[in-house]
Amino acid sequence: MRFFKESDWQSTFRQSVWYSFIGFMIAIAIAVFGIITYTSDSSQNNSRRIFESSLWNALQLQVQSYRFLNYLIELDEADYPLNGHAFFEYDLLMSRVDLLREGQVGTLIRTFENGRSTRLLNIINGELELLSFNLSKMESGDASYQSNLIERIRRIEGQINEFVTLVNTGSNQYITSEHHVLQKNLNYIQLLSMALLVCLLLFGFFSIRGLSELRRAFKHNKKLTLGIQTVHEDKANMLAFINQEIRFPVNAILGVAKTLNRSTSKNFTEASAKHIEESGLQLLQTIEMLSDLALIDAKQLTLTPTTEHLPSHIEACLALFEPQMTRKGLQSVVYIDPNLPEFVCLDFSRTKEIISALLQNAISHTPSGSISLQIRHSALSASQTALPAGVKEASVLQIALRDTGLGMPSELQQNLRINPALPMQQEGPLPSKVGLSLALCHKLVYLMKGEMHFSSAPQKGCEFWIDIPFYIENTSPIPQHTAFRCPDKTVALLIETDAHLAKIITLQLATFNIEVTVSKDGSFQEHKEFNLVIIGNTPKYERESHDAIQQRKAKACPIFSYLPDAINYPDYAITALHFPLTQNQLESLIAPLFPQSATSTEETLS
Template sequence: MLLSKQKAWLASFRKSVLYAFITLIITISITLFGIITYTNESTKDNSRRIFESSLWCALQLQIQSYRLLDYLINLDESTFPLKGEAFFEYDLLMSRIDLLREGEIGSLIRNFEEGRIVKHLNLINGELELLSFHISKLEQNDLSYLTSIIERIQRLQPKIDEFVSLVNKGSTDYINKEHKGFEQSLSAIQFLSMALLICLLLLSFFTVKALIELQKALKDGNKLKAGMQAVHEDKANMLAFIHQELRSPINAILGIAQTVKNAPSARSSTELSKHIEEAGDQLLQNIEMFSDLTQIETDGFSLLHTTDNLRKHVEACLTQFESQMTRKGLQGIVYIDPLLPKDITIDFNRFKKIIISLLQNALTHTPSGSISVQVRPSMLAIPLMTTPPVSTQETRMLQIAVKDTGLGMPGQLQDNLRMNPLLPQDDESILRRIGLNLALCHKLVKFMNGEIHFYNAPQKGCEFWVDVPYYVERDDTQIDKPEKVPNHQSCANKHVLIIEEDSHLAKVLSNQLATLDIKVTLFREGNIPSKEKLDAIILGNSTWLERNGFDMMEQWKKQGTPILSYSTDAIKQYGLHITPLSFPLLQSQIEKIVTQRFKQ
């Protein structure tokens, strides 16, 4: 306890010394700046200007007095009338006295010779003021005052000369004094500069010492971080234990559900077993999600790259939700861009978890409508830190787009997503704000050096885009070439009409058919091609079909046009003439059924 108090006192003392030292440096700097400002060149120039002006004005007074005296001596009767010339010369002389009595010059010379200069100047001014009456008489052509004026100016001349001498001496003393002041200021600047330099050196010493202590504190912080890492690892071990303990009973439940489903029983038992199986799968997925999140936080997470068929894994993700989507009446569809290679190298386990997380989010916010999964090449640049797992491979980017036509995400959830959940923060806070699915999705995308974006339209649905890198062999002939579909020559240049009110579903379905070189026309009210030959019709959900279906079906039957449909109403009513399609609409399913239909 005593040691702790001593450390606290020492820390407080050091802090006070540091503040006092910084205050001293600031004080010295301000003083130094003030002295430098006082002794700068402009101040020196101003002093010299005043000095020179005082000398100049004193000499001008002396010269002008001689000029006035000379002017008066040369006056005779022939020069009259004077026409104000005498007053002009007299005013010039008086103006010199005014310059010496006013302004900076007057303030300066008052201190010369202990006031003697001011006494002389006042005496000269008084004597000259008395001459104004005599000058006025001269202007009136009265020469009787001329001799008196000349004598008085001559008697005043020695005093003017003495005044000039005193000004000269005082100005010289003043400028010498200023020089001494400048020298003293320079000495003070040198002293303060040395003091400031010493203070800065001491401050540098204290700064280095503080940095050393900071480095020590950082080491202690790293030790604390290691301790926290150990706590996270303990948490991961606990979750792994829970995962291990729950796996066996859950697998047992799934096994029983599978047995009940396969055994001859009532339809309700089969449905119940499906629910049990789905719930078990969902529980296992959630446990694995928690486990992945914990591994990412404890730096125990790593990617396991494998090479496999891309389409197989993407379609498996949507097939996994077939029962849930069927119960909710949702329509799912998958599209794989043929520009992507057939086989790629990626961590398919984490790749599928990203798609599954986005699908679960879409299912949550879509009470009715359609959900699509599209995988296509990405336009984003390859991340700098991404390196292929094998030296013979090169890195490329693909984009996963999961779109739904539901209600859209709540505003609060959108705000939480825009707050960047990837920033370091408490795991519980992330899960509470954006949910388990999106939290894991964001973490996985970041870990795979990818990017995630979303767009939301209220009451119209939302779409997520995820761009992640994948790897292919450099000599892979599939790169940048459309994937070849078996027997697609039978579909080339065929014309198919799609009747579907859900524009989102119709658009993705047309993309699927485009991979088979099929020309697609999307139905709009009243635009059924009458002149063009239709090679097949795909009937979807449309109110138009209820109004005009019978007549059009008869016409298509007569023309021998193949009809494919996933509409339950159309299949029930015209089942004998329709090739049924089922959701989810997988690209492999569409290619197989369409190519077989066109071969017939």
């Protein structure tokens, strides 16, 4: 797969080289087949036939001359008249001469010994031509010419022998040269065949490579097609998801607006206006989440850390969701570790979005029960190297949110376990898979170089742990608020059957140096002495509350409660607690109960 686009001139040059290579390969193939044809068996056989014919005819000339000589020697008086026998033998001898002078054999003989063989053949032919006159006399019965003929034939016998020797030598040289030419052609065939084989191998290699690239191109195109289809599907899912997220607050606003047109009640108008404001804020929050998700995906979201008061931001964030939790009857409580510095350097805007996302998810999955938020030090340690300018130290803040709801589906949990910090992982879960709030929360946590963990149990709720780094600036120390502390051995009774809620309230009261006894079964324990009683969720309120409250009244024991029936108790003023329950709310109610302790705390600060 190419990582850059090939330019036009490179493509043209590559195409020209490819065509030239194919043309060169075709030329080699033609040359090979041409040489093979030239050195074929027919050509070789023709050379051998000429070689054999030249030798054979020369030897036949010599043999026929001996026969003719013997014929003349053996003639006697009884053989006359000859009746053409002499001319027959003479014609046989002359036919051998003609065979040596004509055709390819004659052409070949002319090249022997620079024409000497041809001159000898012409001399022999001339001498034999002169014998025809004497033969005609002998045919007519004159035997006196016999001895002359024999003598003349014997005189040319040496020339015939020399001619046969020259033909033999020349023929051998001819066939040797033909063998050399044949061997040379065979060598050419071998070289060209090797070149053709190399070209074929290169052609096969480039063909296979081209097919591989073509196959990869098809796969890449298929992947791109699937990617485009996935993008279209994601776009359709995102639009459907946006429609789903925005539809509820918009319908709420439209519904309240229609109701306002029909109602004239002032109280109803105020409630409707509050509901419209709440729905509008929810709609704006949804739009901001979508905008932040788009910025994160485009890698354009920047963090802007500032040094601000941490508890104020946490409580303000929780207060935004108070109307939703009140409508569902959910009880919420927040605990901020007093060992944390109150002023920290952090991107509070993004931290608020993370907490809001976790709260929105908890509210959605909790039909009834409680939601707790804890802000504390994390067990993880932050890197102290390469700290920003003006920073004294770095630490890790843990945001723990727990609910007692239905828990999360396994598919949602699986999508949330994606860690973008690990190799071969996705950038984050899709909003259509985990919801808008959790998708934004997940991406913001890892954008802030934090970590996200969670646990979930069906019908028992889920808990999230978010670890994000924060900094403490190296400036003049900002005065820290010292929490009010009750006198030692101050004991409070917490009547609460919700163990989760009781645990967080116990941590809050421990901040004020109050030991807490939790009544897990909801009993009022009226026979025990306590400095403070907090009435929470209990099934024994109607049966035990009246006598217990009267006893606490007699002992002037202050009673706090967030149970509606207890708050409306007619015979004793029970201090009401409101959700979300915070440490500041408890401090404002507990501090007046122990004025001496509050005075000593102020003196200590001064």
